[in-house]
Amino acid sequence: MEKTMGAIRLRSVALAALLFVCLIFTVSSSVLAQGNESSGIPARSAADYIHSVVTASRAFYAKQVVERLGNEIALRATENWEEENTLPLPAQFLKLSAENSSELGIGLKIRLIGLNPINQENAAVTDLETLGLRGLSKDSDEPFTLMLQKEGTWTFQAIYPDVAISQSCVNCHNEHPNSSKKDYQLGDVIGGILINVPLSNVPLAEKGKVFLVPPQIVSDYIHATLESDRYVYTEHVVKRMAAADIVEAKEFWIDENALPLPDQFLLNTGRLTRGSKMRLNLRLISQWPINFNNSPANEFERNALGMVSDNPLRPYLGRTRRGRTTYFQAVYPDFAVSDACVDCHNSHPKSSRKDHQLDDLMGGMIISFPVKK
Ligand code: HEC
Numbered sequence: 325m326e327k328t329m330g331a332i333r334l335r336s337v338a339l340a341a342l343l344f345v346c347l348i349f350t351v352s353s354s355v356l357a358q359g360n361e362s363s364g365i366p367a368r369s370a371a372d373y374i375h376s377v378v379t380a381s382r383a384f385y386a387k388q389v390v391e392r393l394g395n396e397i398a399l400r401a402t403e404n405w406e407e408e409n410t411l412p413l414p415a416q417f418l419k420l421s422a423e424n425s426s427e428l429g430i431g432l433k434i435r436l437i438g439l440n441p442i443n444q445e446n447a448a449v450t451d452l453e454t455l456g457l458r459g460l461s462k463d464s465d466e467p468f469t470l471m472l473q474k475e476g477t478w479t480f481q482a483i484y485p486d487v488a489i490s491q492s493c494v495n496c497h498n499e500h501p502n503s504s505k506k507d508y509q510l511g512d513v514i515g516g517i518l519i520n521v522p523l524s525n526v527p528l529a530e531k532g533k534v535f536l537v538p539p540q541i542v543s544d545y546i547h548a549t550l551e552s553d554r555y556v557y558t559e560h561v562v563k564r565m566a567a568a569d570i571v572e573a574k575e576f577w578i579d580e581n582a583l584p585l586p587d588q589f590l591l592n593t594g595r596l597t598r599g600s601k602m603r604l605n606l607r608l609i610s611q612w613p614i615n616f617n618n619s620p621a622n623e624f625e626r627n628a629l630g631m632v633s634d635n636p637l638r639p640y641l642g643r644t645r646r647g648r649t650t651y652f653q654a655v656y657p658d659f660a661v662s663d664a665c666v667d668c669h670n671s672h673p674k675s676s677r678k679d680h681q682l683d684d685l686m687g688g689m690i691i692s693f694p695v696k697k
């Protein structure tokens with residue numbers, strides 16, 4: 325008797341627990357939906373932000389580094405840039421940076437792919453990627469998007485068209501011995517930029533809805549993409565060119581026919597993305613700025629610099645209103661990761677601090693974009 329009672333009680337407890345769990349589930353999924361509605365970024369917008377950074381830095385690199393220095397000092401970009409002491413091709417630059425950000429372990433994956441690739445590493449690896457590439461149109465920027473599920477986790481995938489915007493794309497791809505397609509024309513889709521945005525723990529029932537990514541994760545992805553571009557530019561362009569005595573990075577790079585500084589590379593990428601309709605803002609700030617315009621502009625930015633210096637592992641987050649739009653803001657610490665940062669800042673006549681050391685905090689990188697409320 326005792327035993328049966330016990331069993332029944334146990335069963336009703338289990339039932340109650342099950343009911344409770346169901347309740348929590350429905351409550352939390354509706355809270356989740358509401359909470360996300362006001363605080364999350366649609367996965368598609370997250371991919372759009374990352375895509376805009378990737379293409380802005382390639383455009384700046386192609387125009388202000390490759391094209392300008394090709395004209396001014398006859399420096400060339402070639403496929404075997406390492407052996408030939410030349411600049412990496414824009415496609416190689418994009419690929420190096422994509423590999424770097426994909427290896428950070430934060431889940432973000434970026435790849436440059438093609439149906440008739442010059443390099444087989446860039447071939448589509450799944451049927452869906454092939455389908456996506458075939459579906460891209462030369463007349464629209466619209467990416468091919470889909471949801472992937474692997475081991476219970478969902479990933480949002482977007483493939484953006486990569487179009488032959490100049491005759492040089494056409495000529496080089498048509499004439500390349502490893503290209504299996506020889507009849508590209510101006511405006512054709514040569515391939516795609518694939519971006520995978522992981523969505524952790526999206527309940528199955530939510531499939532088909534708008535998927536939202538927490539804004540701090542979106543800013544982590546944007547930060548990783550920007551950092552990778554600056555890193556690739558510093559390592560594979562600035563340092564190599566200086567070591568080979570070919571050309572240096574200088575503050576007044578336009579007048580001096582030089583390479584832009586790594587900071588300027590980053591800031592110009594930011595300027596290009598801000599110019600687009602994305603409203604993605606990017607700034608470098610510091611308590612000890614070389615350029616007075618990079619001083620903290622308000623209470624939030626002053627606090628942020630203090631906070632990231634005390635706790636450099638996480639960015640400092642906040643929200644601000646401009647007009648009728650609310651912006652999410654994240655400030656990431658910016659460290660003196662190489663001697664070059666220290667030497668240049670300490671010796672710069674306009675720098676208000678002359679004793680920076682390796683690994684010191686030099687300032688912060690602010691990333692901001694609109695969120696609902
Ligand atoms: C001077 C030659 C050259 C020019 C100019 C050039 N590419 Fe490429 N492109 C390459 C090479 C080489 C690769 C392979 C890089 C690798 O992964 O090793 C490549 C790769 C690609 C890929 C990945 C698929 C593949 O073919 O491997 C795409 C997409 C692409 N380029 C698009 C473009 C576009 C768009 C332009 C113009 C804006 C352009 N390329 C200009 C040489 C060139």
Ligand code: HEC
Pocket residue numbers: 573574575585586587608609610612613614615616618658659660661662664665666668669686687688
């Ligand atoms: C060859 C010189 C040079 C090098 C190398 C350099 N910087 Fe700068 N940095 C500058 C100049 C010049 C500015 C001001 C740019 C502008 O006009 O906004 C600047 C701006 C900054 C700012 C914004 C605040 C300010 O001082 O105006 C930060 C933060 C910063 N750099 C960090 C770094 C870090 C980190 C590195 C190394 C990864 C680095 N810098 C490498 C010259 C350099």
